[in-house]
Amino acid sequence: YYPWGYDGDNGPDHWHKNYPIAKGRHQSPIEINNKEVHYDPSLLPWFASYDPGSAKTILNNGKTCRVVFDDSFDRSVLRGGPLPGVFRLRQLHFHWGSSDDHGSEHVVNGVRYAGELHLLHWNPKYSNYLDAVRRTDGIAVLAIFLQVGKTPKPEMKRILEEINAIKTKGKEAPFPNFDPSVLFPKSHDYWTYHGSFTTPPCEECITWIVLREPIIVSSDQMAKLRSLSKNAENEPDLPLVDNWRPTQPRYFRMVSASFL
């Protein structure tokens, strides 16, 4: 296991030395530009059927704030859209910036959002998650942009209230009874393309489903995320910010849109 980060000598430009896939042809995130997107009328709507009882814990792993779900059976699943069958919800996490004018991983027509929420699901046709990450159709991530505005989504409060309990790296707290679909925007319009994890080892196993409509969060809520520390409680408090990977070359990939 090699240490990696988002700045300096172990930042995104250095990942490929220990994680060679990071220089692959199907890397994420990417820029999504209207001119290059292809409307695909055959794309189905996607559906999330999440059981709030599957939510387990919320934790700070020093790289992001993550909520973990019980994925021991088809309890909370994503289906439809570009996906073949159901995919099991395993965790959600966030990427954000050091200020409100940047922080998302995907960039839409040059627009960087303040952050990005990722809900990670894996294909249960494979025996377990670790097997799924070795398959091109193993993982599906639903990505939702966070836009700073005056009328924040009240449902974000539940996650941000827990932040005080996981201030430092390694801290974990119970996070029961949570259905993340309460965070979804009104529109289910999406872009989809084949890509990778945006953190090392950057395996190219992800069907990305990027929602067009951002959810609104407040500047205070973004500041709350930035109050997390990269370090453990007995180490100096380094703000956990700018945990986003820059956009990667699209090469010969098509980005399909579910909407005109």
Ligand SMILES: NS(=O)(=O)c1c(F)cccc1F
């Ligand atoms: N950002 S991402 O969604 O590709 C991602 C995962 F899916 C899983 C772990 C880390 C991570 F960063």
Ligand SMILES: [Zn+2]
């Ligand atoms: Zn992510």
